[in-house]
């Protein structure tokens with residue numbers, strides 16, 4: 410758990426740093442691929458969404474959402490990730506959709522930095538903030 414101060418430019422820098430971004434996204438992917446078959450199933454991705462505030466914020470999910478609505482939402486999110494509609498999400502698809510989500514978040518943040526409390530030190534926003542901090546330190 411950590412507190413980061415982040416703005417749109419920090420997130421964009423992170424996404425544009427392809428090595429760093431892909432490495433971070435791949436780490437997430439690896440952690441989510443519970444049965445290690447190299448792709449994410451619908452249920453693996455749903456487990457991930459439920460633990461990722463990022464996704465919930467981006468897609469407008471809140472605590473008042475009913476279970477039926479949630480299932481519909483998660484299904485529609487899965488379909489966004491599953492670009493070739495083969496029923497699983499591979500590494501490339503995961504990277505591509507995450508990039509879009511991060512850029513949309515960056516746009517939402519704009520140039521006014523906000524303070525975020527992140528429960529997961531490995532979250533992508535945390536990595537974005539770390540990258541920014543390491544650049545400032547250098």
Ligand SMILES: [Ca+2]
Nearest residue numbers: 442444446448
């Ligand atoms: Ca899997």
Ligand SMILES: [Ca+2]
Nearest residue numbers: 491493495497
């Ligand atoms: Ca797919």
